[in-house]
Amino acid sequence: MIEELEKVKDSILIKGIKTQELSSMLGCLRCVIKKYDKGETVISEGDKINKFGLLIEGKLQVVQYDYLGNKSVVSVIEPKQIFGEAFAYVDKISSLDVEAIEKSKVLFLDSDKLSTPCENCCTFHKQLVKNLLYTISNKNVNLTQKIECMSQRTTKEKLLTFLSLESIKNNSKEFTISLDRQALADYLGVERSAMSAELSKLRNDGIIECEKNWFKLL
Amino acid sequence: MIEELEKVKDSILIKGIKTQELSSMLGCLRCVIKKYDKGETVISEGDKINKFGLLIEGKLQVVQYDYLGNKSVVSVIEPKQIFGEAFAYVDKISSLDVEAIEKSKVLFLDSDKLSTPCENCCTFHKQLVKNLLYTISNKNVNLTQKIECMSQRTTKEKLLTFLSLESIKNNSKEFTISLDRQALADYLGVERSAMSAELSKLRNDGIIECEKNWFKLL
DNA sequence: AAAAGTATGTTGGAAATCCAACAAGTTTTT
DNA sequence: AAAAACTTGTTGGATTTCCAACATACTTTT
Helix, strand or coil: CHHHHHHCCCCCCCCCCCHHHHHHHHHHCCCEEEEECCCCEEECCCCECCEEEEEEECCEEEEEECCCCCEEEEEEECCCCEECHHHHHHCCECCCEEEECCCEEEEEEEHHHHHCCCCCCCHHHHHHHHHHHHHHHHHHHHHHHHHHHHHCCCHHHHHHHHHHHHHHHHCCCEEECCCCHHHHHHHHCCCHHHHHHHHHHHHHCCCEEEECCEEEEC | CHHHHHHCCCCCCCCCCCHHHHHHHHHHCCCEEEEECCCCEEECCCCECCEEEEEEECCEEEEEECCCCCEEEEEEECCCCEECHHHHHHCCECCCEEEECCCEEEEEEEHHHHHCCCCCCCHHHHHHHHHHHHHHHHHHHHHHHHHHHHHCCCHHHHHHHHHHHHHHHHCCCEEECCCCHHHHHHHHCCCHHHHHHHHHHHHHCCCEEEECCEEEEC
16 A cells, blocks of 8 residues: 555645655555546445545546436546545535546545644644645636636636736746647636637737647737 | 634634633734724735735625726625735735725734644644644635536536535425525626526526525426 | 616627637657 | 548628616605
């Protein structure tokens, strides 16, 4: 089990915890590792969650079904990322599914054990809580920024809001983004082709320069 | 200071902490209370945040300015609610403003002190961390649901997604919501009048019944 | 009880988005 | 190196949303 943990020791959740503390952590937080084949379900909608996951290897997908039963992908989980923590701490049943899209290994941690330090108040506990607060807060900031973009009325405004936030993040008028056109359109909640057209217009109007994933605000 | 705390002792953050523990908490977390007149700024965009706030009395507004300088209200803070915690824990500068829209009293707590229990590991610390994790996770779930609604392409789908989520929350096909039409339109990111028209259509098509804040899914 | 203010529904033309289809360029596979 | 698969940009008509203006109902103030 320790060998598996080594693979993710620089993940945001475990970062800063000494190697010699890892094994006491495993016991203290009732850690278990589970393996999933491609296509298997990791968390089902309706599950009561009291553990959250840290993906060690493979790839997962968070999906959701709307009122008509249409499936949509909410996010993709890569190794070293955590998932399910929000539902674990609000103590609600999950409204999302998590599925393995590759053969995967997941470390589950007991959410209650993590937030309630044991009597001897192990030092790694403090660090874990800090890391977890950081991670969830960070997700909140990102969700808020996505909402900021999506709240704009026109595609042009959505694009400019997104690009301006990216520019701030990169502290420069020039930057590259990690999304391709389709992913960006999905992120902003608009049609890819309409967005492409709008990008061209922004370019022709001399407001931006761009090529592939590279952008420059003028 | 203790008297002020009494007013918010059933807030989600402080809930479950014994009265006799409150005073040691005040010291341990370097609490300070600040007062603001109507119109005063509580947090400025660009501020480095290492404390977060618990509103004791009054009313605050979280606002943001887009790339053109247009102001928009992100949320309204009522007494007993906390604010600024996301920026405090990601250790980034705030990208939002918080302003008092009524004469207000705010309790500030040191975010670092809260997440790093002191040597004696006071019991209230554990409870605070739990409460904080609950609060942030809950915001996370709410933001995700808002995004789920806003991601829908048409106003009709946005409405039905929202209503279906409310129905699940209330565990019933019939329920009342806390938003008026304008607030609902803002929440979904659409035009009020267009949304009203869409609601009428849903009613005529026999998909829902509604009157004011009361809704029934058929 | 009248007046003013607020919330909601309705409507029609202007504007924006969606959608489907295709062209051109790029990357990956064979 | 050719073929296949994928990505991006373009276009035009159908659909949807926005916007502004107004009617009606309900609430609050005077």
